[in-house]
Amino acid sequence: MADVARLAGVSHQTVSRVINGQSNLRPATRLRVEEAIKQLGYRPNSAARALVTRRSATIGVIGSKSGFWGPSSIHRTVQAAGREAGYFVSSVNVPDLTRAAVADAVDHLRDQGVEGIVLIAANDEALDVARAQEAVGIPVVVVEGSLYQARWTVGVDQAAGAELATQHLLGLGHTEIVHVAGPLAWTEARARLQGWQNAMHAAGLRIAPHLEGDWTAESGYRLGGDLVRRTDVTAVFAANDQMALGLLRALWEAGRSVPGDVSVVGFDDIPEAGFLIPPLTTVRQDFAEVGHRAIEMLRAAIADGGPDGDVPDRLVQPELVVRASTAAPRRSKRKAKA
Amino acid sequence: MADVARLAGVSHQTVSRVINGQSNLRPATRLRVEEAIKQLGYRPNSAARALVTRRSATIGVIGSKSGFWGPSSIHRTVQAAGREAGYFVSSVNVPDLTRAAVADAVDHLRDQGVEGIVLIAANDEALDVARAQEAVGIPVVVVEGSLYQARWTVGVDQAAGAELATQHLLGLGHTEIVHVAGPLAWTEARARLQGWQNAMHAAGLRIAPHLEGDWTAESGYRLGGDLVRRTDVTAVFAANDQMALGLLRALWEAGRSVPGDVSVVGFDDIPEAGFLIPPLTTVRQDFAEVGHRAIEMLRAAIADGGPDGDVPDRLVQPELVVRASTAAPRRSKRKAKA
């Protein structure tokens, strides 16, 4: 910077003013300085700036190492939105979302001086850490966590999505609809379970016990092995597409046709969903929107720290994508068809 | 830090020594300082440290927004390995790997003062930028790029993997093996194409023209629509699992059985591969290993800048995973079966 000042024949701080786009500058001076900057290929030192301004212009994102479609998509969109908003974004992927691992990630990020943190794919333990952190003073926005367990939250309306899926099945005439849930320590899994129950309840139907998987195709396959024997079940709503995929395979192996014998609905709309056998009906989530809102909220939290925004803003509405894995049940048992 | 010094009754400097784990300290003093640090909840300011040491302890990772399995898995493993190595890791996902976008990402990272960059999933344009960057002084390790186009490179031996896949098909007795390649602007796609050609050539077989997809299931499905008419083709080697998945669907729709009528091999071993219909034979890549080596190499590049390591170290060997999508051709046309 001293070099630039010398070359432009001005002082230190005039250069600083140019860089920070201050207004009180004679255009000629500014031009001269800009010229010198370009000529010398000068780049401001962000460490020095951070030291004096006490602003690192950096935010942290905590994700999980596991690489499920939803969380990792959100990680990407949050990253992109953060950068667009002018931040450097520093990521850390924890092996699992245990209290210790998340706390560790938070520490790492704090040491770097991040101004705020976005925590993705939160389960209960992770939420505890988030709450503690907020108390300590560094804003944490939780994505896809429960709205009631953290102050700053953004996410898709999971329950609404699950209701959409279930209602679709209901509308087709199904009454025996089983839910293959995700791990219930995850708030997302619980919200989807809840949505399914709500819809079943609203339709006046008996709510069969749900199954619980771990988001993987393997678990869907394994649980599908059990479901296959229950011939009363005409439809399954899986809490994500991976498990639905495993289910499809189990059904296929058992010689039960989809959607002839049983309809299957997933959740997420992974890019492959439309190319499964058969193409999967599922619930699409607008991850890009989630990413943007997360950053928006984080900025607000950093600037303000005050009361959070309106609840409606935190929820992104999902959308049902109907494909070929769902149809009316073969023999329509009429019963609770209102 | 001044507070800590005061509380411990020592100087500035001694505190600094404790933090940096220097050896010349009386244990008693160290203990006293550590006590004070804990009591005050003191955390070193990394900006100040970066300013004086000229080391940010930060590295950058450039990935692509698209979210394909391979690149995003590597992104995660690189992130993890970087953190284990004591770095802060800052990510940026570019919309596409064009020259402009990558150059932009590099600039962003440089502004942050990263000590080095890992560039993931490189195509030709991105490689240009990487080379330019190396010349300018900031080390760039390219993952999955061509070994000949950049100095610091780590990756899976794509060609070897493709040969593995092709040889498997060959060993089963197939002679008409078509390759559905990835976008050939990607070095990975070219290497896999090359491996297939090598194996075909070595077997003394005619090399049919390849098809070119874009990594997506959709493209596999589309290209599969064409392949379906070519009844002479008994086996297809797809350059990734997504395209193989689309292919499976196209084949299924056309009523051609897999592996009865045609065998299919993929590449990547995505977690769902074992649960497709039928379970997919594919080539597995050890992404964690790639991530570790990338960081290892980046450290070397940062420290040294000198000659690169031995070529063997840059290549991770892939592994064939045989599942149910491959079998001997129905009518064995003997011809080049050695």
Next chain:
DNA sequence: CTGTTAGCGCATTCAG
């Protein structure tokens, strides 16, 4: 083994 003295590169007072 420990304290003292400088200065990293910048933004922020305050004067001109």
Next chain:
DNA sequence: CTGAATGCGCTAACAG
């Protein structure tokens, strides 16, 4: 509209 001083929090020399 611009320049001169001051200090952010820390580490790197030196002294002692």
